[in-house]
Amino acid sequence: DTAVSQTPKYLVTQMGNDKSIKCEQNLGHDTMYWYKQDSKKFLKIMFSYNNKELIINETVPNRFSPKSPDKAHLNLHINSLELGDSAVYFCASSQVVDTIYFGEGSWLTVV
Amino acid sequence: GQQLNQSPQSMFIQEGEDVSMNCTSSSIFNTWLWYKQDPGEGPVLLIALYKAGELTSNGRLTAQFGITRKDSFLNISASIPSDVGIYFCAGLGGGTSYGKLTFGQGTILTVHP
Numbered sequence: 001d002t003a004v005s006q007t008p009k010y011l012v013t014q015m016g017n018d019k020s021i022k023c024e025q026n027l028g029h030d031t032m033y034w035y036k037q038d039s040k041k042f043l044k045i046m047f048s049y050n051n052k053e054l055i056i057n058e059t060v061p062n063r064f065s066p067k068s069p070d071k072a073h074l075n076l077h078i079n080s081l082e083l084g085d086s087a088v089y090f091c092a093s094s095q096v097v098d099t100i101y102f103g104e105g106s107w108l109t110v111v
Numbered sequence: 112g113q114q115l116n117q118s119p120q121s122m123f124i125q126e127g128e129d130v131s132m133n134c135t136s137s138s139i140f141n142t143w144l145w146y147k148q149d150p151g152e153g154p155v156l157l158i159a160l161y162k163a164g165e166l167t168s169n170g171r172l173t174a175q176f177g178i179t180r181k182d183s184f185l186n187i188s189a190s191i192p193s194d195v196g197i198y199f200c201a202g203l204g205g206g207t208s209y210g211k212l213t214f215g216q217g218t219i220l221t222v223h224p
Contacts (some may be wrong), residue, residue, distance in 0.1 A: 004153075041197055043154070043214040056211055090153050096144045098203055101211065102153030111161075 003027050004090045004103035012109045021076045021106045023091030030073035031055075033092040033100065035064060043090070049074055074084060081110045114138075117200050124190055125223050133184040133196060134220040136173030138201030143176050143183040144212070148197040157184070157198075190222050 006023040013019050025032060033056075034046040050058035052068040063079045078085060091103040117134045121203055124130060126206045134143070146154035158169050160176035160183060167174055183200055200215040 041148075041217045041219075043199065043210055043217075046209070092153070098144065098159050099156060102155070104151070104153050 006103040025093040029093040035090040037088040115215040121219040130187040135182045136199035139180040142203035144201040146199040
């Protein structure tokens with residue numbers, strides 16, 4: 001049983017397209033996150049939701065819109081994809097802030 | 112914003128050698144965490160440190176929370192091939208940064224059999 005699962009794992013798409021990455025956690029955690037890992041492996045938080053409420057919103061272009069239909073799901077929708085959006089996007093969840101469980105990542109390539 | 116400087120960026124070692132890596136910050140963190148990322152996977156928590164000066168072990172791994180709360184190190188003893196991966200330090204702040212993990216740049220570890 002995968003604790004934090006995200007789909008798709010790989011996504012190749014053209015510039016200008018709109019795409020979504022879905023995330024689900026079966027750990028019963030209240031908080032979910034999206035992190036971005038760039039080509040240099042640097043990890044940076046994008047968003048955090050607690051019980052479906054947005055609590056952290058880093059300086060992310062508004063083309064990125066997270067949506068949390070319930071506390072077990074946090075999806076990431078990206079409009080008008082750009083080349084620079086190519087990265088690995090990690091979903092994560094936690095019950096306490098110092099124990100964060102990451103998903104396996106979604107490799108997004110924009111061509 | 113808060114930033115962490117992690118070093119070294121990469122290490123190439125022989126199996127059986129000990130490894131040491133560290134992180135420094137210009138800001139104080141309340142909690143220091145060390146993660147490992149295997150290829151094609153997400154980061155996995157190795158060790159969490161909660162108090163300045165704390166020294167914690169997890170098998171062959173030992174980590175310490177610096178007295179100033181601005182640094183931490185991770186040691187791996189008697190390395191084995193499965194230690195290969197990227198190791199990240201991460202700091203968890205308080206106040207307006209509550210709940211936000213700040214990651215170091217990562218240390219890429221290669222272990223030669």
